[in-house]
Amino acid sequence: xxxxxxxxxxxxxxxxxxxxxxxxxxxxxxxxxxxxxxxxxxxxxxxxxxxxxxxxxxxxxxxxxxxxxxxxxxxxxxxxxxxxxxxxxxxxxxxxxxxxxxxxxxxxxxxxxxxxxxxxxxxxxxxxxxxxxxxxxxxxxxxxxxxxxxxxxxxxxxxxxxxxxxxxxxxxxxxxxxxxxxxxxxxxxxxxxxxxxxxxxxxxxxxxxxxxxxxxxxxxxxxxxxxxxxxxxxxxxxxxxxxxxxxxxxxxxxxxxxxxxxxxxxxxxxxxxxxxxxxxxxxxxxxxxxxxxxxxxxxxxxxxxxx
Amino acid sequence: xxxxxxxxxxxxxxxxxxxxxxxxxxxxxxxxxxxxxxxxxxxxxxxxxxxxxxxxxxxxxxxxxxxxxxxxxxxxxxxxxxxxxxxxxxxxxxxxxxxxxxxxxxxxxxxxxxxxxxxxxxxxxxxxxxxxxxxxxxxxxxxxxxxxxxxxxxxxxxxxxxxxxxxxxxxxxxxxxxxxxxxxxxxxxxxxxxxxxxxxxxxxxxxxxxxxxxxxxxxxxxxxxxxxxxxxxxxxxxxxxxxxxxxxxxxxxxxxxxxxxxxxxxxxxxxxxxxxxxxxxxxxxxxxxxxxxxxxxxxxxxxxxxx
Numbered sequence: 001x002x003x004x005x006x007x008x009x010x011x012x013x014x015x016x017x018x019x020x021x022x023x024x025x026x027x028x029x030x031x032x033x034x035x036x037x038x039x040x041x042x043x044x045x046x047x048x049x050x051x052x053x054x055x056x057x058x059x060x061x062x063x064x065x066x067x068x069x070x071x072x073x074x075x076x077x078x079x080x081x082x083x084x085x086x087x088x089x090x091x092x093x094x095x096x097x098x099x100x101x102x103x104x105x106x107x108x109x110x111x112x113x114x115x116x117x118x119x120x121x122x123x124x125x126x127x128x129x130x131x132x133x134x135x136x137x138x139x140x141x142x143x144x145x146x147x148x149x150x151x152x153x154x155x156x157x158x159x160x161x162x163x164x165x166x167x168x169x170x171x172x173x174x175x176x177x178x179x180x181x182x183x184x185x186x187x188x189x190x191x192x193x194x195x196x197x198x199x200x201x202x203x204x205x206x207x208x209x210x211x212x213x214x215x216x217x218x219x220x221x222x223x224x225x226x227x228x229x230x231x232x233x234x235x236x237x238x239x240x241x242x243x244x245x246x247x248x249x250x251x252x253x254x255x256x257x258x259x260x261x262x263x264x265x266x267x268x269x270x271x272x273x274x275x276x277x278x279x280x281x282x283x284x285x286x287x288x289x290x291x292x293x294x295x296x297x298x299x300x301x302x303x304x305x306x307x
Numbered sequence: 308x309x310x311x312x313x314x315x316x317x318x319x320x321x322x323x324x325x326x327x328x329x330x331x332x333x334x335x336x337x338x339x340x341x342x343x344x345x346x347x348x349x350x351x352x353x354x355x356x357x358x359x360x361x362x363x364x365x366x367x368x369x370x371x372x373x374x375x376x377x378x379x380x381x382x383x384x385x386x387x388x389x390x391x392x393x394x395x396x397x398x399x400x401x402x403x404x405x406x407x408x409x410x411x412x413x414x415x416x417x418x419x420x421x422x423x424x425x426x427x428x429x430x431x432x433x434x435x436x437x438x439x440x441x442x443x444x445x446x447x448x449x450x451x452x453x454x455x456x457x458x459x460x461x462x463x464x465x466x467x468x469x470x471x472x473x474x475x476x477x478x479x480x481x482x483x484x485x486x487x488x489x490x491x492x493x494x495x496x497x498x499x500x501x502x503x504x505x506x507x508x509x510x511x512x513x514x515x516x517x518x519x520x521x522x523x524x525x526x527x528x529x530x531x532x533x534x535x536x537x538x539x540x541x542x543x544x545x546x547x548x549x550x551x552x553x554x555x556x557x558x559x560x561x562x563x564x565x566x567x568x569x570x571x572x573x574x575x576x577x578x579x580x581x582x583x584x585x586x587x588x589x590x591x592x593x594x595x596x597x598x599x600x601x602x603x604x605x606x607x608x609x610x611x612x613x614x
Contacts, residue, residue, distance in 0.1 A: 001436075014371050036397075077494045080501075081444075084600075090433075090435060090459070091433050091435070093432060094408065094411075094412075094433055094435070094458060095412055097408060098405075098408035098409060098411070098412040098414060099413075099414075101401065101404060101405035101408055101409075102405060102408075102409050102414050104399075104401075104405070105402055105405045105576070106419075106573075106576075107405060107406075107409050107414060107415075107571065107573065108414075108418050110412075110571070110572065110573045110574065110576075111415045111419060111571060112418060112419075114565055115560050116557035116558050116559075116560075116574045118557070118570075118574075119574075119581075121579060121580050122574070122576050122579055123579055123581075124576050124579050124581075124582065125582070126312065126398050126401055126474075126582050127401060128397060128398070128401070144455045147457050147458060149457075150453045150454050150457060151397075151401060151454060152397070178502045218372075220444065225456045249423075250423035250425070251423050252423075253422050253423075258421055258422065264414065264417070264418060265417065265423075266412065266414065266417045267417065267423050267425075267426075267429070268428050269412070269413075269417075270412075271430050272428060272429055272431050273433070274428055274430075274431075275431065275433050276427075
């Protein structure tokens with residue numbers, strides 16, 4: 001077989017171009033390409049327009065959260081689609097760990113105080129012997145579990161199928177979420193946003209959580225019912241929330257979440273472009289090599305599941 | 308041998324009293340005690356006064372940092388002294404990890420901003436593939452290394468003896484500190500404060516550190532030359548500092564450290580009393596049992612070393 005012709009668009013990122021070449025591909029314009037490496041987290045409509053004039057059989061997307069491509073109707077099921085699911089798991093899980101530890105050690109309260117606190121028995125806690133419920137058993141959840149285990153955290157999980165994963169003491173299905181949420185000190189959202197998961201963390205889950213349990217979201221804002229979250233926080237029905245993603249996003253300056261004491265918000269920075277590009281380039285190289293050899297690709301998207 | 312008579316003073320903490328009894332001891336006043344469990348982090352002069360009228364052969368101190376007892380001349384070398392070194396390692400190491408991750412993910416900047424940041428390529432980083440130099444190879448350093456390993460951190464160490472530890476790629480002696488500091492992204496201080504270690508992190512170390520490297524201190528403020536630290540931060544000779552301990556402590560409201568962007572300060576809360584008491588009680592039980600049986604005690608203080 002001839003070397004695969006690969007378009008790197010809309011931005012011909014040097015690291016991605018070199019990865020295509022190292023993987024045995026040659027760079028080509030989209031109209032003559034066997035494959036397209038899409039290098040922008042957005043631009044679903046532009047990609048759809050480009051595909052209408054391209055013979056590409058395979059499209060590589062650059063991130064794991066690809067709901068905007070589904071929403072725009074860009075995911076043509078007659079082509080092969082891969083995304084970056086799994087490879088950013090460790091970086092995003094590291095951010096989840098940072099948020100959990102910041103909340104446990106009340107770093108947000110210290111930073112806001114800007115002064116030595118004289119409290120003689122402050123309400124800091126340790127993650128040791130705490131229970132974390134991880135929603136999602138993909139790359140983020142798996143990496144997070146490996147980080148939490150040495151800290152002595154007891155781990156529960158919820159997955160779409162409910163099939164047990166080796167790293168959790170117990171794995172439930174989505175229907176088990178309220179009862180498992182009642183057991184946890186930390187509820188970590190690390191699942192894909194799909195029609196099934198949208199708003200999954202809502203009034204019923206908050207009602208079952210302990211009053212000192214925290215919600216951590218490093219997945220997508222839409223998994224959480226924001227209005228129900230604000231209500232639960234205001235009533236102190238839960239301990240707090242640490243969010244890297246929000247709904248809406250960006251979160252407007254006048255949003256009530258900004259005014260609450262036990263809320264920590266980062267601006268969707270769990271896996272920044274700077275952190276991601278080296279991992280993406282390595283994936284592109286592996287996938288171009290596999291495509292050239294007719295072998296299975298990594299990060300296959302299942303159009304029927306939406307991720 | 309009769310059950311050892313143990314005084315639990317100055318505060319007869321119920322958990323400590325029960326631990327003495329579970330360990331096979333009986334509670335007695337200091338003037339008739341074979342052993343004293345001192346339940347206050349301070350009060351060295353009171354303890355010294357009490358000892359002058361006590362036959363106690365063994366004294367258990369409640370924390371690991373005991374320099375104030377040495378400074379007050381309370382540590383009588385004709386008695387056996389134990390402290391809580393080692394047992395709080397995981398709790399304190401967890402705080403060090405929280406500070407490292409907060410700095411890497413710039414949580415302090417997000418919390419201070421109190422608004423969504425529009426920066427499209429923010430300077431967050433990951434701990435993955437970073438190098439951490441841990442000063443001190445006791446309980447804190449050992450626990451921290453076990454937490455950092457799954458995150459993909461390369462670990463170097465400095466110890467008093469320079470003897471290699473299994474968890475570090477390389478272990479140096481104090482004289483190697485400047486050259487090892489030049490290699491690290493994170494310099495974590497986790498050593499005892501002794502006459503030898505006081506001010507050990509000073510101008511020479513800061514001069515050798517990379518301009519993006521952070522100092523993390525969860526040990527004692529006195530290990531760091533505060534004036535040199537402020538100077539290095541102001542000149543941006545180092546990336547930042549995350550401190551659970553300071554010199555002086557508490558840090559006065561007008562101290563220049565409070566005004567610097569890349570400084571995170573917590574108020575000596577790595578291992579609060581609330582977190583510590585269950586671990587201390589377990590240690591007291593083990594040591595009372597060993598004392599009754601004439602076996603070696605855990606956490607022996609070496610008066611010639613000062614810890």
